[in-house]
Amino acid sequence: MHKIITIGREFGSGGRELGKRLAEKLEIPFYDKEILTAIAEESGLAHSYVEEIVEGKIVHYYPIMIGRTFAYQDVSLFPNDVVFSKQSEIIRRMAEKGSCVIVGRCADYILRDMQPLNIFVYADLESRMERCFKRAPETEHFSPAEMKKHIQKTDKKRADYYQFYTGMSWGDKANYDICVNTSRLDIKRLAAGLAAYVKDID
């Protein structure tokens, strides 16, 4: 049986690392940045532009009075929707190819008909700040206050993007099968444990 695993994650929680390790243990593909590259290639939009849209840095708002009903008329006018539509297509194609781990990108929602195992990775702010300072060279010069703001802002964008396209609340445990808090637990061991659990499902 195909094993499709989606990973939602708070910024700095180590969700990407957990997903990567899990995929390695299960010897199945791991999709993260590859999705962006494929969207850029297939849509003709610049990689950096796609990245900014997917990360919620660029939002093309719908006219206020018309709201989302406009989407039924000519959705392709809005780059956000072009990207989401392409993203959905690519993610579905990846999942149909076989077992895989997909990080972020509303994959839990996009693949809901395939009943993936949906994991959410989170941690307290303190340990996320610590991880960010250790792991991310582009933000390591931040002051603690700047890092806190950066984390909260990134999560807010992820939450808004998820909410907009899925109508569900990002990080709400009801939307996931397993939620793991990496504040005190070792990611390597968690990945090994999850891999053992997934292997056991047939």
Next chain:
Amino acid sequence: MHKIITIGREFGSGGRELGKRLAEKLEIPFYDKEILTAIAEESGLAHSYVEEIVEGKIVHYYPIMIGRTFAYQDVSLFPNDVVFSKQSEIIRRMAEKGSCVIVGRCADYILRDMQPLNIFVYADLESRMERCFKRAPETEHFSPAEMKKHIQKTDKKRADYYQFYTGMSWGDKANYDICVNTSRLDIKRLAAGLAAYVKDID
């Protein structure tokens, strides 16, 4: 190393079953109703009375104007506090004896200094109703609407009790290390997976 595992759970989610299976797999004691019995024995209060207090069915409210500050004066006047204090003492004693699984009773909070592995078990309302109809003879004559109300009422009591004594929000994933949703996942497999994970921690 001692492995202390606490299980918080939504009513009807199968948290008790998960805890029991996990304890069996790990070959360590499982504490649930035993705690009530010990409280009754040691406090001299009737078992049924203790049960009603612990389940939040009886609440002795503090005088409104004095509030919780009163607790610093003569806490033993309030049966809820006598029970909570005895419960804390018993749970700590159980945990100090060695590895164990403890269900409910704010054990995650009571044992916070011992850094237990805190698990929360939840499920959507539909699957909890289904489980309740199958498993609980005393409520199997309920109509679906009655069962829904019963589940929501029981959870509300648990949430209030937890909030009152811990100051934290019951079921908020931030308070737990691992949260598992039993709506779609098999409890037996989850217990086996968690047991394998816990065994790996040294």
